[in-house]
Amino acid sequence: MLDKVADRAGKAAGGASGRAKAPGIDVSGVREAGQADRRGSMSKSDRGTIFELRDLTVKYGGTPAVKDVSMEIAAGEITALIGPSGCGKSTLIRCFNRMNDLIPSARVEGSCLYHGQDLYGPEVDPVEVRKRIGMVFQKPNPFPKSIKDNIAFGPKVLGLDDIEGRVERALHGAALWDEVKDRLDENAYSMSGGQQQRLCIARCIAVDPEVILMDEPCSALDPISTGKIEDLMMELKENYSIVIVTHNMQQAARVSDRTAFLIVELDAEERDRWGQLIEYDVTDKIFTNPADSRTEDYVTGKVG
Amino acid sequence: MARREMPNPMAERTRLATAGAHAAVVGNLGKQPRGDVWRGNLFLALLLLAVVLALIGLIALIVQSALKGAPAFSMDLFTEGPSIVNPETAGFRPAIIGSLYLIAGVVLLIVPLGVGAAVYLEEYADGDRWWNRLIELNIQNLAAVPSIIYGILGLAFFVRGPLSLGFVVAAGSLTLALLVLPTVILAAREAIRAVPPSIRDGSLALGATQWQTIRRQVLPASIPGIVTGVILAVSRALGEAAPLLLVGAATFVTADQPNPFEGGYSAMPVQIYNYALQAQDEFKALAAAGVVVMLVVLLALNSFAIWLRNRYEQQW
Numbered sequence: 001m002l003d004k005v006a007d008r009a010g011k012a013a014g015g016a017s018g019r020a021k022a023p024g025i026d027v028s029g030v031r032e033a034g035q036a037d038r039r040g041s042m043s044k045s046d047r048g049t050i051f052e053l054r055d056l057t058v059k060y061g062g063t064p065a066v067k068d069v070s071m072e073i074a075a076g077e078i079t080a081l082i083g084p085s086g087c088g089k090s091t092l093i094r095c096f097n098r099m100n101d102l103i104p105s106a107r108v109e110g111s112c113l114y115h116g117q118d119l120y121g122p123e124v125d126p127v128e129v130r131k132r133i134g135m136v137f138q139k140p141n142p143f144p145k146s147i148k149d150n151i152a153f154g155p156k157v158l159g160l161d162d163i164e165g166r167v168e169r170a171l172h173g174a175a176l177w178d179e180v181k182d183r184l185d186e187n188a189y190s191m192s193g194g195q196q197q198r199l200c201i202a203r204c205i206a207v208d209p210e211v212i213l214m215d216e217p218c219s220a221l222d223p224i225s226t227g228k229i230e231d232l233m234m235e236l237k238e239n240y241s242i243v244i245v246t247h248n249m250q251q252a253a254r255v256s257d258r259t260a261f262l263i264v265e266l267d268a269e270e271r272d273r274w275g276q277l278i279e280y281d282v283t284d285k286i287f288t289n290p291a292d293s294r295t296e297d298y299v300t301g302k303v304g
Numbered sequence: 305m306a307r308r309e310m311p312n313p314m315a316e317r318t319r320l321a322t323a324g325a326h327a328a329v330v331g332n333l334g335k336q337p338r339g340d341v342w343r344g345n346l347f348l349a350l351l352l353l354a355v356v357l358a359l360i361g362l363i364a365l366i367v368q369s370a371l372k373g374a375p376a377f378s379m380d381l382f383t384e385g386p387s388i389v390n391p392e393t394a395g396f397r398p399a400i401i402g403s404l405y406l407i408a409g410v411v412l413l414i415v416p417l418g419v420g421a422a423v424y425l426e427e428y429a430d431g432d433r434w435w436n437r438l439i440e441l442n443i444q445n446l447a448a449v450p451s452i453i454y455g456i457l458g459l460a461f462f463v464r465g466p467l468s469l470g471f472v473v474a475a476g477s478l479t480l481a482l483l484v485l486p487t488v489i490l491a492a493r494e495a496i497r498a499v500p501p502s503i504r505d506g507s508l509a510l511g512a513t514q515w516q517t518i519r520r521q522v523l524p525a526s527i528p529g530i531v532t533g534v535i536l537a538v539s540r541a542l543g544e545a546a547p548l549l550l551v552g553a554a555t556f557v558t559a560d561q562p563n564p565f566e567g568g569y570s571a572m573p574v575q576i577y578n579y580a581l582q583a584q585d586e587f588k589a590l591a592a593a594g595v596v597v598m599l600v601v602l603l604a605l606n607s608f609a610i611w612l613r614n615r616y617e618q619q620w
Contacts, residue, residue, distance in 0.1 A: 097509060104430055131511030141502035144525055154510035157520065200506065207510055 050075040050211060050241050051096060055110035058091050058100060065091045066275040068110070071260060078233060078242045080256035080283065082249055084298070087262040088275025089245045090138075093213050095119075096243060097133040098126040131158060134209035138216040140196035142188035142203075147180050150188045150199055154207040166206050174202035175232050194225025201232065205240070212236065214244040218251065230255050249299055252283065259286040261295045366599060373592030381593055385558040386575060391586035396594055398557040399575035402473065403542060405564055406571055409477025410484065410541045411534065417481070418488030418537075419523075419530060425489070426496040427518055447486035454483040455547030463551050471552025473564040476571070479551045480544060484537035491533020495526035528616030535609040539602045545573035572598055 051073040058065045066088030073079045081089040091100065098119060100106040112119045119129055143150050151167045160166065167184075171177040176198045180191070188199055197217060204212055214233075218226040233242060233255050246252050252259050260280040266273050279286060279295045290296045297303045376391075384395030421443075429436040458479030462469050469475045499522050507517040523530075545553075554568040572594060579591035 099505065099509065102505070102508065104432075127508075127511055127513050130509055135505075135509035137502060137505060137509075139502060141500075141506040143503060143506065143521060153507070153520065154512070157507075157510070157512040157516045203506070203510065 048075045049073065050115065051243075052113040052116070053095075053110070054113070056092070056095060056112055057109040058088070058095060059107045059109070060103065061105040062107075063272060064274040066262070066277075067265070069262075069275075069277045071277060071280050073241070073243060074258065075241045076237065077257040078237055078244060078255050080252035080259045081243070081245045081262065082247070082252045082259060082298075083262035083275065084264055084303075085247070086273065086275070087264050089262055090215050091275070092262070093215050093243055093245045096211065096213055097130050097135055099130075099135065101126050131207060132209055133211045133213060134204035134207065135213040135215065136197070136200050136204055136217045139220050140193055140200055142191075142196050142199050145188060146185045147188050147191070147199060148184040151203050151206045154203055158207055160207065170202040170206035173205050173236070174198045175228065175235070176202055192225070194221050194228060197221060197225065197229060198232065201229070201236075205236070209240065211241045211243065214242065216245050216247060219247065226251070249287075253287050256283045259283045261286060261290075261292075261298060263294055263298070366596070369592045369595040369599065371592075373589055373594070373596050376586070376589040376593040377596075381590075381597065386556055386570070386578070388556070388582060388587075391582075391584060391590060394579075394587070394590055396572060396575055396597070398560060399570040399572045399594075401560050402553065402557065402569040403572045405473045405569065406476050406480060406548075407538055407542060409474060409564060410481045411538060413477065413481035414485055414488045414537060415534060418485055418534070419492050421485075421489045422492030422496055422530075423518060423523075426493050427514070427522065443486045443489050447490060451483055451544050452546045452550070454479055455550030457482065458547060458551040469565065471554065471568060472566060473569045475551045476548055476553060476569065477564070479547050480541040483544065483547060484541050487540065488533050488537045491536065492526070492530045495529025495533065496522060498529060499525045528612055532609045532613045535605050535612070539605040539609075542605075543573055543598065543602060545571070545577055548574050549577075 049072045051071075053069050053071050053073075056069045057067050069092060081092060083089050094100045095108060095112050096114075096119070100108060108120050114129070114133070118124070143153060145153070148167055151170050152163050154160075155163050155166045168177065171180060176195065179195060180186075180199075183190075188196060191199060197220075201212070201217075218229050221229065230251065233244070236242060244252075244256065258281065261278050262275045263278050264273050265276040279290055279292045281291070285291075286295060287299050290299065294303075380393055380395045382395060382400060383397055384393050385397050386399070387394040425436070425440065429439075431437065431440075458475060461467060462475040462478045463471055467475070467478075469478075503521050503525065504517055507521045508514070512520070548571050552568065553571045553574040557568050557570040559567075576591050576594040576598070579587045579594065582588070
């Protein structure tokens with residue numbers, strides 16, 4: 001069954017010719033390759049593969065949280081991870097920028113290739129990974145600083161130049177400039193929840209990542225703020241590859257190009273439970289004509 | 305008439321439908337039994353009594369010291385040196401300067417050590433390792449060790465023994481710093497722990513290193529809590545006499561302190577202790593006046609700490 005899933009995933013991203021395989025471990029070269037891909041006005045599937053998971057398993061203290069996930073994530077697209085609570089979608093997305101490293105008991109097995117290079121290779125510095133692969137979290141988490149300093153923080157610690165310009169461009173990029181341009185020195189906590197989340201997106205794009213990971217970015221927001229973030233994602237797609245975890249199926253259907261569906265699997269004695277990738281395909285297909293009956297039950301609301 | 309008394313059929317049905325629930329609510333939430341009310345009030349009275357007793361103690365101390373010390377209040381307290389023969393012109397000048405020196409040394413020592421230890425324990429140490437748990441347990445226990453024991457330690461290690469500094473201010477500072485270090489570590493850990501993990505995640509996800517995250521996000525956000533802890537520790541160190549007696553805070557230092565590594569020194573609590581031991585009432589008044597000065601300083605320090613804590617209380 002797993003093989004079939006992997007197969008399908010492979011086919012889904014099948015058109016991905018010319019995948020940017022970076023030689024060696026020079027991640028900066030990788031980055032340029034990715035940007036070159038982005039600049040080209042090629043059709044979706046021609047932009048290449050950005051992530052490739054091979055039998056990825058994440059364990060917390062020996063117990064698996066997700067097991068044997070194999071999938072390819074295309075560059076320049078929005079890829080959604082959906083599934084019921086506890087299916088490991090948040091665990092999975094945290095593999096892409098090695099945020100799981102921060103949990104001492106977490107172990108990652110299998111491989112997670114970024115432009116062909118294993119992110120979990122022994123010579124890879126997680127800090128370098130996170131410079132290129134940004135993340136937006138479930139709850140808006142602005143720093144207890146001014147709006148401007150929130151965005152300037154990333155470029156400053158990375159030693160980038162033109163901080164002022166970056167702040168302004170990032171705020172424009174996150175469709176926040178008009179709302180905050182007169183109060184850049186105010187504390188970020190004076191903003192509304194939706195604005196705070198867009199500030200976090202601005203903060204993320206201020207360091208020019210190639211990928212933006214979003215872990216349920218709208219779950220703490222009202223529908224109007226959610227709509228703004230979704231519009232923003234559609235714009236960001238032009239310049240960034242986006243992976244989003246969402247518990248909101250409509251959101252996945254609205255914004256994503258491809259959708260991966262995970263479920264909670266139980267072992268025979270029902271003692272262990274872990275997340276498993278069931279189906280990964282073009283979003284339209286997942287929501288209109290899924291291959292697996294479990295996907296159909298979930299997206300039509302029969303379970304979950 | 306009859307029509308008007310006819311109940312609205314809908315309202316009547318509603319009343320009937322909810323009658324059971326109404327009865328149950330009245331039954332459960334009705335009057336409190338008499339005994340409960342009585343016991344509740346008694347308990348409240350006992351609590352108030354405890355508060356009043358505690359306050360009476362403090363107020364009595366302040367009033368009694370102020371009354372006793374009133375005759376001795378003058379600028380001489382701050383400008384004159386000690387004396388055992390001439391209470392009219394005796395003061396606390398070397399003791400005040402000695403205390404300032406001691407406290408400056410204590411702050412210099414406990415801020416880097418306390419914050420460093422707290423950062424290690426909160427941000428780097430794996431709490432599952434036995435040695436880290438041992439360190440934690442020890443710090444908590446050390447916070448409760450009697451101060452005289454630190455005095456003996458200071459005498460053996462700083463005054464004599466390995467450091468052999470002699471009876472100097474530096475030895476006193478080191479001893480007091482050891483005494484209050486556990487408190488500072490605990491307070492700093494508390495403040496660092498209060499910074500939500502989401503702030504660290506946000507910083508790390510941007511590609512900041514762990515040290516950049518600590519230095520530019522975690523520590524700035526926890527400064528108010530750390531400063532509060534340091535102030536409370538300083539106010540404790542300021543009031544300690546017992547360990548200082550062992551590490552050489554001599555009572556009759558008449559000259560100002562030129563060098564923390566040379567010469568005898570005095571401190572406020574030690575000077576007060578000594579004046580209080582003298583037979584003449586004039587000296588006892590001097591001691592009381594010294595107590596008032598110290599209480600004012602300590603209350604000011606503690607109030608500042610509380611103000612600081614409230615002022616910068618962060619709502620995440």
